[in-house]
Amino acid sequence: MSFQHDRYTGCSLALCLSIVVGSWLSGVHAVADETQFDREVLPILKSHCVRCHGAEKQEGGVRLDTLSVNLVDDRAALEQWHEVLNVLQKSEMPPEGEMPLSSQQLQTLTDWVSSSVHQALEARRQTDGRVVMRRLNRFEYQNTMRDLLGLDMDYSRDLPPDAVSSDGFQNNGRSLQMSSLQFEYYLATARRAMDRVIVRGEQPRKFDYVFPESNVDEWLGDAQRSNRLGRRQEFLAKMVNDYPDDGDFLVRVRLSAELKPETGYPLLEVSVGYRPDTEILMQEFELVEITSSDSQTFEFRGRLENFPLPVRGQGKYPGLVVRVRNVYDDKSPLPAAQKDDKGRTVYPDEPHLPTLTIESVEFHGNAYDQWPPELHRRILYDSPGVDREEIAYVTELLRRFMTRAFRRTVEDAEVARFAAFYQSIRAEFPSFEETIREALAMILVQPDFLFLLEPAGEEKRTISEQELASRLSYFLWSTMPDDRLLELANAGTLRENLDGEVDRMLADRRAQRFSEQFTDQWLSLNVVDNIAVNRERYPDFDDRLKSDLCDETHQMFEVLLRENQSAIQLLSSDFTMLNEPLAKHYGVPGVLGRSFRRVALPAELHRGSILSHGSVLLSNSTGADSHPVRRAVWIRDRILNDPPAPPPPNVPTLEEANPEFHQLSVREQLEIHRSRESCNNCHRNIDAWGIALENFDAVGRWRSEIQRRTGDNSEMRPVDAVVELPGGRQVIGADGLRAYLAGDRRQDFARSLISRLFTYALGRSLELSDQDAVDDVLNQFTQDDYRLKGLVHKVIGSDLFQTK
């Protein structure tokens, strides 16, 4: 097995010769031993190589007799030796016409070079099995800032996208870099946030509106303005001039619904804004599915600055607009528009569809329950502290804030430094509040906040209780520890309550972030966003389905985790998690509504495995058709933890003499491809894995026929998904592959899952030295019938997780 996963890009049919970089584990014990080199290797170089690559001649600029054998320190030599290994393994050297190496000599030479190269690579790469101090990634930063300040804001807007590690993870300490640009935006973001949290002056004027009915007739689009909302109606509440430009607001919607049998529920969409000179005219709140016909009230809160606001005095349609719609759509043909007696557009009733009836819409601007607001008071408690000595008060509030921001007890000296900073700038700033904002913003750019900091020297040590609290919360919640975790840690009782706390954390809503982030990164699900689905092939594919596709995978992982079921069910199970749009996509009847639920799967649907999830199938497709090679590489890498070598340099493309070649099915093309020995070296171990899934088209729907081009036309041919896997095992299609993986290969899968889970939990790539720990957990996991929640407990309880 391999611990360092080479990123591999599926490269269509132009795959070829592999540089097999030797057996990787073989050289670990070997030291780049000059005597062994002098005794065994140098004589072969002298007899076979040095005549062209020595003192007299340096063919290709290569000289071997003086090339350093200290590969650890001499990078140029390391590269050169690596190249020597390549040419030996491709049999390019010695060239034709020169005296060939005996197989024994070849073996001696390649053994020495490969072990020396790998040892040097290891020395450069490894982190000695240590968790590296790592920066919060964008997602963690967003969550942490929001939880720390309680303010909902787009904190990561200006931060550059994070680097992804070569094994696909976005929380790898070594990959997550810091740059001055990054730092600059951390500071700007912290200042922006503090300007909002710490207020000054009197409470701003309130704005209160109640709209019993839509107050706009003339507007964009061909919707009908109404209180009763079907597919073609909308409710608009417009405030032309008198509305706030910033601050908290509240939208309250009272409504009732008319539900219909055999169809989905109405979907409430509330949007605020209207800025016609930009692409995004309005910003929507999250959709709410209305599953009861009773009269109900819904509240939506936001900050106006986060919404596209009209530019005052400009544009044909001025004013701040609240729009309410029912966006449920069963995709049946839309009814034709009619005109009422005033010439306005109206649409006939659609009795088969659910409707919403809006009773009223309210807008409340500057909707603060108290002044200064709660978030301000959390920091400036007993604000503004006029009765106390200012610096004593400031020191105390800084201590409180730093303790939460740094996720640990802070020392007096640390607080004193920030208090001194506060004092040093106090005279420059016009007010107490502005000085406090600045001091707090500065706390938010410290390494203690931006990084998971676990100071430790060269000796490994057990992490402290407070460090454990942070590791747990970033692992399972992608955010800072909550009060309870910190209290336990401060009291030194977190470890003794560990199992209970992990269960509590997994039961919390925030644990969804773990299911989503981990499955996204392990399985590279978010690639779906970069695949353009071919409109001609899939005219009714709606891009919004992409997030439902990914949610099937998230939800499947989550339900197995929550119910502590066997993780092998990710490979093979008799149910999956579906909602209405996804069930329609797969052709599963009787699933109504947007929420995901467990759906039993009859065998003829061929589902019940992440291999049949649209998320996985679409992300490993071209958008027009399946991509068997990419699917195969994905299975070997993500499921079996055995990625094929990446394609070598300067791959020859397949120039086929056969003019019919391009009309063959992908399967047939790959067969021809493999008939070439140079391609076959790699592809005989790759292709079959993907061809077994040929019954799934690009968007993950089942097909029994596949389109084949014949000149300008195309014809349908039956799918042939019967394959012989490497090693000779015959597998019949997706069902056969699923059974094989969940049966014969379940230990490989289990090991892959464990490795990836550790990688995510630790924020670092695994190394050879971690292998024992992985084996250990694998044994326990196997004995525990592969229960997923149990696995999370085992990872958290392991020395790897508990040690810095």
Add this chain to the structure above:
Amino acid sequence: MSEKSWHLDRRAFLMGSGISLGLPWMECMARDNDQPVRQDQKPRRICAMYFGFGVGLPGEDSPHAQWRWFPKGEGREFQFTETLKPLDVHREKLTVLGGLSHPNGRRMGGHDTGDTFLTGAFLNNKFLVNTISVDQVAAKSVGDQTRFSSLVLSTDGGVGEPTRSSTLSYNDKGRPLPALHQPQQIFDRFFGTGDADTIAERRKLKSASSMLDLVLEDSRSLRNRLGNQDREKLDEYLASVRQIELGVERSQRWLEIPRPELRDEERTMLHLDSDDEAPLQFIRTMYDLMYLAFRTDSTRVATYQITNMADCSSKAAKFPQLQGFKDSLHTLAHDWDKPEGAEKLGRWDRFMAEQFVYFLNRLDSAQEESGSILDNSMVLYGSSNSVTHDNSNYPLILAGGSEFGLKHGRYLKFSDQVPMSNLFVTMLNSAGVPCASFADSTGELTELKFQ
């Protein structure tokens, strides 16, 4: 009062009042400057654009020869094919370069060379430390003349993954510089009003400066408590802080100087809400922003990675499909040698060339004291694959720079013995950055220059 009097020569004015600053060179000053401008005051600019997966290269005698990226003929006697025909209008201001590549790149994976396009370094899956890119060499030398030392752009933004990075630029430690990718953010950074209240702005700069000092001081004791690995990460953080400190000083200097004014037509041409879902508008907006950064002399160094070889990990993977092509970028590139693939890829290459022409048009339409912006800029455009997977014979165009002696109107073919770094040496020297060698260079591309 003469009409001239309010056309202040601000450089002379500020020098006279004892403030010595590198000032943005502005078009409006040129008209009133009676003094001959010293050679070293003229802005000399460098920019580079990159696309992944190479181009279509059907054989010259193939039925699809008109979709071969490289022109027919050689030297001054060459004809553009259909692919690059849009460039004909700038024929006398550009040179097509054939045969060049980075020797190190030829030893690397077929899709791994995007990171080294401007560096010439060797990377593979195990060695992932890059070296400084040519643009940053220039930025180090001329960067303090302008408000920003360089402008680094890409479609994906950030730094991406080694060998599939989403930036072209690397600092002197070989560390990738994060690219910007949101037009609104780029605009705000370069042309936004900043804090309207300069007193408040100055206050913040001052406070940041004293805080950064504090961070650097505090870090010493923290550093001592860390192991080697963590120390490396802390040093990365501290290097960023130091960089910001230098920036504070720079910002304080530039605070005196108002942000550049954009003309109305420049503001209206910008589509700052464009994103990767609309490639045509997005690419043009990025070009517009580069043009404006040059026009206002906000920077003299820019890079822009338009597409890369990260395949589906990149937002640009679907650019062709969003422009009405049937296949993703990678698939298009792979099918170049298939009967129906040559034209498809050729048309995509032409689409990209049209956007490049759009940029050249902008640069060439703005006059400076002598020549256009284009004549005072070196503009490199190309890829690190010839056809996909092939790391030799990069398709390259060098445009502009005639004001500093570049000779154009030709298609030059080089042997693969000539490393591409030689081109960089010539570009740097032409940009007024004295440079004896870069990476694995063996000399200069003297052919590019009037002797």
